[in-house]
Amino acid sequence: MAEENKVKLLGFWNSPYVRRVELALKLKGIPYEYVEEDLKNKSSLLLKYNPVYKKVPVLVHNGKPLAESHVILEYIDETWKNGPPLLPQDPYKRAQIRFWASFVHQQLFETMPLVFKSDGEAQEKALKEVFEKLSVLEEGIKNIFPGGIQIIEHENVGLLDIVMISVFGPYKVYEEVLGLKLIDPEKTPLLFSWLTALLEIPVVKDSLPPHEKLVGFLKFIRQDALNSTSA
Amino acid sequence: MEEVKLLGAWPSPYCYRVIWALRLKCVKYEYVEEDLSNKSDLLLQYNPVHKKIPVLVHRGKPIAETNVILEYIEEVWPHNPLLPDHPYDKALARFWTKFEEDKSPTFFAFFHGVGEEQEEATKEAKKLLKIIEEHGLGEKKFFGGNKIGLTDLAFGWLSGWLEVMEEAVGVKLLEANSFPHLKAWTKTFKEVPVIKENLPDPDEMLPYFKSLREKFIASATS
Numbered sequence: 001m002a003e004e005n006k007v008k009l010l011g012f013w014n015s016p017y018v019r020r021v022e023l024a025l026k027l028k029g030i031p032y033e034y035v036e037e038d039l040k041n042k043s044s045l046l047l048k049y050n051p052v053y054k055k056v057p058v059l060v061h062n063g064k065p066l067a068e069s070h071v072i073l074e075y076i077d078e079t080w081k082n083g084p085p086l087l088p089q090d091p092y093k094r095a096q097i098r099f100w101a102s103f104v105h106q107q108l109f110e111t112m113p114l115v116f117k118s119d120g121e122a123q124e125k126a127l128k129e130v131f132e133k134l135s136v137l138e139e140g141i142k143n144i145f146p147g148g149i150q151i152i153e154h155e156n157v158g159l160l161d162i163v164m165i166s167v168f169g170p171y172k173v174y175e176e177v178l179g180l181k182l183i184d185p186e187k188t189p190l191l192f193s194w195l196t197a198l199l200e201i202p203v204v205k206d207s208l209p210p211h212e213k214l215v216g217f218l219k220f221i222r223q224d225a226l227n228s229t230s231a
Numbered sequence: 232m233e234e235v236k237l238l239g240a241w242p243s244p245y246c247y248r249v250i251w252a253l254r255l256k257c258v259k260y261e262y263v264e265e266d267l268s269n270k271s272d273l274l275l276q277y278n279p280v281h282k283k284i285p286v287l288v289h290r291g292k293p294i295a296e297t298n299v300i301l302e303y304i305e306e307v308w309p310h311n312p313l314l315p316d317h318p319y320d321k322a323l324a325r326f327w328t329k330f331e332e333d334k335s336p337t338f339f340a341f342f343h344g345v346g347e348e349q350e351e352a353t354k355e356a357k358k359l360l361k362i363i364e365e366h367g368l369g370e371k372k373f374f375g376g377n378k379i380g381l382t383d384l385a386f387g388w389l390s391g392w393l394e395v396m397e398e399a400v401g402v403k404l405l406e407a408n409s410f411p412h413l414k415a416w417t418k419t420f421k422e423v424p425v426i427k428e429n430l431p432d433p434d435e436m437l438p439y440f441k442s443l444r445e446k447f448i449a450s451a452t453s
Contacts, residue, residue: 052330066322066323067326068325068326071322071325072322074322075318078321091306092294094302095302098296098299098302136280
């Protein structure tokens, strides 16, 4: 591809942060070269492009690197204005999207690992917290989807949808590994219909890691964590 | 009634960031001091999710979370911009703002921790300051380049609050010979007129931080 608009993405197959960026690039129709990183043996390229965090994703545009998925998503939106916008125009609506994206990331995504890595009382406590926060999210997004959700078109997928999918897109995998319902259509009907509508969109569905591979990975993580706490 | 209202609590650096942004853009606002031990109905109504300050209320609509508020202010009042024009430079500014947010638990542990925990936190905090000095600030006058920007506001607490915290803890973190550029920046930052006129009084902050520190020590050793 032309040097002037070369995009490279350094990533890892199971990173939700990387999935966010990939989905954004695909939604906008931006061609890119993907480089899978071995996180146990980080490449000199990764260390050069992200010396501060040494993590993926890293987007390299015309040789200039950017790290941190939220930062990258806003950069993509501001740089490629031809594709569908990831944020609305109105500043107040933008603030609402950023607020809830931050909520999903900080309040939900960061609590989920404990649910997988614990059992008994500790897991019950972690789950309770997750369910409480899902309720808050259910309530909160009523303002963003005032008419409910039936169908979401490809061009209307935005930053909040991307963050939500990166965290809860594989919710059926989580439910299988944990043996319980996480996104219950009766308890959180709006979240359920939101995810269902998003997963109907081919590019969104394709952005999820392979079901069986993720099941295997999470089961391993869970077993490993439980073994080390009981040892 | 002012079109813009800010719910805050002294001496929260998060609130000051919003105050600085509003004042740098000459936006008039009404300030409401919250008692965090007795949160007002207004705060609970405007920020039911987190119940925290700062909250900006513009034309009756509330916005919470400091970084969300600052991006909103930048978009609604674009004069005297606090973010660079070019998307890449804007992204770098946001990266460092995010870095500050991500790493704040380490600095909190420096202030909050006792004994070994505090020593560990001090070591970690110095490593972070090194990263900020070398990769974030470099030899620039401000984080944003030649003029003050949102990233400078994010690190503003290093300028107005850290010295008082260091005195309360009895440990120096930001030493001039280890972090010459960052130390110089703290002075440059404080000399910006809007900042100079809107900093909490160190003489008032010291007893406040000392008393907080005593509480942390008491709960750690009880």
